[in-house]
Amino acid sequence: MENNAEKAKERAEPATRWEKLRRRIGWMTLLAMLTLAGGAVLFFRFGDLPAGATMQTTQIVDANGQLLASLQGGVNRQIVKLSDISPWLVKATLAVEDRRFYEHAGVDLRGLARAAWVDMRHMSKQQGASTLTQQLARNLYLSHERTWSRKLKEAWYAAKLEQTYTKNEILELYLNQIYYGHGAYGAEAAAKLYFNKPAKELSIAESAMLAGIPKGPRYYSPHLHPADSRARQRKVLQAMRNTGYITREQTTKASATTLQVRPLPEEEERAAPYFADYVKKIAIEQIGIDERLMNEGGLTIRTTLDLQMQQKAEAAVKKGLNGGNLELQTALIAIDPRNGYIKAMVGGRNYRSNQFNRVFARTRQPGSSFKPILYASALEQRTVTPVTRFRSEPTLFYFDHDRQIYRPSNYNGRYFNEEIGLRQAIAASDNIYAVNTIMRVGPEAVVSMARKLGITSPLKAVPSLALGTFPVSPFEMASAFSVFANEGRRTSPIAITSIQDHDGKILYESHPLEEQVLDPALSYVTTNLMESVFDRGGTAHRVANLLKRPVAGKTGTTNSDAWFVGYTPELTTAVWIGYDRGRAITSSEAHRAAPIFARFTEAALEGTPPHVFPMPEGVVNAYIDPATNLLAASGCSGQAVMESFLAGTEPTESCAPAGGASGEHGGAGAEGRSIWSKFRRWVGV
Template identity: 70%
Template sequence: MMPQKNREKKITSGDNITTTRWIKARRVLGWFTLITLLIIVGGGMLLLRFATLPAGAIMQSTEIMDSEGQVFASIQGGIDRQPVKLAEISPWLVKATVAVEDRRFYDHAGIDAQGLARAAWVDLRHMSKQQGASTITQQLARNLYLSHERTWTRKLKESWYAIRLEQAYTKDEIIELYLNQVYYGHGAYGAEAAARLYFNKAARELTLSESAMLAGIPKGPSYYSPHLHPKAADTRKRKVLQDMLETGQISAKQAQAAITQIVNVRPLPEHQERLAPYFADYVRKVAIQAIGIDEQLLEEGGLKIYTTLDRKMQQQAEEAITQGVKGGDDELQAALIAIDPRNGQIKAMVGGRNYKQNQYNRVFATTRQPGSSFKPIMYATALEDHAVTASTRFRSEPTLFYYDDNRQIYRPSNYNNRYFNDEIGMRQAIATSDNIYAVNTIMRVGPQDVIDMARKLGITAKLDAVPSLALGTFPVSPYEMATAFSVFAGEGRKADPIAITRIESHDGDLLYEAKAHSEQVLSPALAYLTTNLLESVFERGGTGHRVASMLKRPVAGKTGTTDSDAWFVGYTPELTTAVWIGYDRGRAIKSSESRRAAPIFAQFTEAALTNVLPSAFAIPNGVVNVYIDPTTNLLYSPECASASVQETFLAGTEPTETCVSNERESEQKLDSLNKGKSWWSKVRRWWGV
């Protein structure tokens, strides 16, 4: 047996051998790791130093297609770029750009580590992306070589190219490239093109105030455009001047002078005539703001945008507007939007009578009172609540209405103070647009319920719960009115309006595809009943009767007239159309001008649906038709004094009482009186006492 002391020595000797081997292995691993890192770093340095930069990206216009896949417009089809040397650019623009985009431009090597840390700290404090961290060199690299997708891969490539650019070019060369490359909106790329577009002068002639305004545009070319958003552009200019002051580029006196100086912005050149220019502008807005397509990618990425526009319907809409305003005041404006109620697709859009003169899209104007064209929304509410039915009668005469716990009085009147001075039913009230009947109805149903109905139908405009709501006194856009009436046309289904069906990259990759969304917000029976009542507008005595001969198919709709606006909103099972006529500044319209909306609707609807066979509105379950006496609106019987007429009701709300002849009615009244007399009175009558 080995002594304990010898055994301990042997164990210790073995441990030393193991430790020595482990140390050697660690040294080998360390040297291997170090050599590997040196190779990687060295390779990276060699790449950064000698790798060839790729050719700059070729910018392509984005094409907008109609529903048949044919191009009808393009976004930035011709790029306005006029490269100049740095010496030909105002020093004020150079200083303003550096101050607002990259304060440490002359200190970093392409990537600003200090700026990254500052941006990260601000984002962390606000728990959101508040600060950008791209240097001017990084922006140039992105514009030249990369897409605008927001991924880490693109960001890493951007940083690599930025460092490479800093090694290949001087700072002056980089800022020169940047100022000739950056997008300033409205098709202008580079400082020279932008200076001539906005101020009609060369880039070298720009003042401090003009330079500050120009330097602020690239952050959001649409939002900070002095043409589209002058207030936002001026606010952005002040921000640029403040940055220049903080970085020592200008004095406080210079900053104040530039702030107070009025910048004269040159009007945009006239636009070329093209199909659906207002719709094309709307598509661009939806792509950027709703879908989230990068603006510069949209301008120069060669995308293909497929839309819902029906070329034939659009041409008919433009023709109808042209004919509708012909011979009128030169300042009289018009707007039209047509939507397929079955799927929400926008088929035609005209935002004004002359796009060249004014690009404001009145389809989305939220300062227009719809007048009586709003009444169907109110009547649908009352019918749904069973507050009234088609047989409900109110007296048409001057009436005072008390509301707000009798603290307020409302005095509505009919157009030209024309009243029936008798009781009338809902169908007659809708056909003749009787205001007294409408206010009686909203007083019975409650204004808040009407607002709730409007929201269900897609109206988001501000509405107050007051009696005048029944007469359309709160502004609503033609877009919202067409959306709401499409629910009636669509058998109670609300299909979200869409203009873009899909967007593809220039390589054919799918970037976006619309997801159709519809919701049953009204019962089919209620939608049909509302439609059935609105068909009366085109019958004799109705406000749309004078255009009835122009229409060769079942149509429902409603006129609307205020002091400054004229409307017609109507539909067939295949198409809903809202037409507005008026002046941009709210000037009063003449009586002859107020009658132009209905003919525009009729001309467009019939022309747009020429190749569509006429079809009646489908009658759903839950609707009943009964014959009533038009004098009393009670169920008809042979004893009624008048001839019978057929009326439509929601099942369960039709009249249950039957009319009687005048003689029978007198006998019934006498019997009723007799029932209340005592037996002694009857005895006295028998004896003649």
């Protein structure tokens, strides 16, 4: 049995060697037959070369044309003429890649036969058979898949290249096309990357090192594998010596030269890196731009971002986080509510250390910043008005046909322990008032309002929805509040305005669609109520002195999240503060969101005159007695305040006995004094 096994093994080994030889001979024979078919070359002249696929840098620019990022697939290329490339690099390249370049017609039959012979002797692929022209054809027109159809096309295109261009033109194309590693394509970019000099000034030793890299850009990189790079350089020098391009003395001297390879430059800090990533995602996944075209097609992507605003957003975030825990994260997005243009985006504290864009994170509870959506729903249904009063005290709420109990509480257990109106509830962020409101309006109506405003995150129609217990993203919150800022009109946020190819042809152009989703009067009344957040007693009063223009907004605080979402007529901004893993935030950390919003808003709109929120038709202003929430009149005990109502929901009764002068505070005078009061707050007097 043992002898039979040995004999079987002996029979198997020759069969294996023969099989390998037959496969190798068959492969090379087929290739030789394809390339040796001289008559087939005649049909090459009847077809045209396709457009070359030379990789070019795609640029993302801001609204003013300022560069934000280069999407290149890592491409760094600078096209130069052959006369601007060192003759030593030309000779080194020819010596190691294609010694018979000036003799063949695109496919080197002699080299092919030599490679086949060496391969058969070694029973493996030891020799390459592609000419320099074939390599150029592959890089320009084809993929790098190992198939017969690709090899046939490669030979065909190589022959066409030889018919179309002179030898020196092909060599120039090749030396501007070939990849030298670390994102450098072409001799000029490689010379500057590795030796900080133009390709024209390369020495013999430098040229030999560069010429050796394309065979394996990663393996022969002088940065990643210096020993292998030096060994490859010596092999190139020997090839140059064997072809007679350099003398023995030049070979010895170049081999002994210690090259000063330039350190790789540190990656430059990109402007708006989170936004640039978002733009690429939108272009590929929503607009349908091919990813290879995106990275290599030399596109110009014009965006909505304002680089100056972006820089001010980053500065405000940096100052707002200064001195805090280094793990504390943030997100900021600013949108022009008039057209949906995204003007600034900060997705985190440090892009280099963490590329996750928290602007789109649907994992954070908005807390009380969600309440304006609740109150807009209640105002729309006219179940609540600015003078509707609820008692602020610990309260039990029964729902689901009284089968469930909800026990909300105010922040830090603070209650007014008296009846309060809607403006006071918004300013102080009273939770009891909010839950009373959702119990009156119905949670389903609040979900419906959120959907109209553009919030798509999952929401449940339960009482706790009033307190922002269901996670949404800063992106959604900024989009929703933009509807209030834009008089009830909704425009989906836009990041890209146009995409052009390298010839200037428009591939895509945005056409924003605006939809009136809320009554302008409802948006105004909701906005007017949110302005009180900055008044004395409001949750954002401490930052009111930083703002010199009309602003509306809402704070939001949970155990692990701090928010401020606010707007002017020109800019809506959402700011989130918290930890990635939901760790609890401290009281001081919770107070960082509003200052970031205020500093950014004022800096971003520097030079833009303050504008009031325009009051549309359907709004009625009336002076109200705060003690009774009835129309103010002579003899009322409290100081009258002006309140805005949807027409038809304003009080009709006066706080004074019948016959009192209930109208003395109404009309234009009331509105004028209100504006003067706001102006005094804006200027800080």
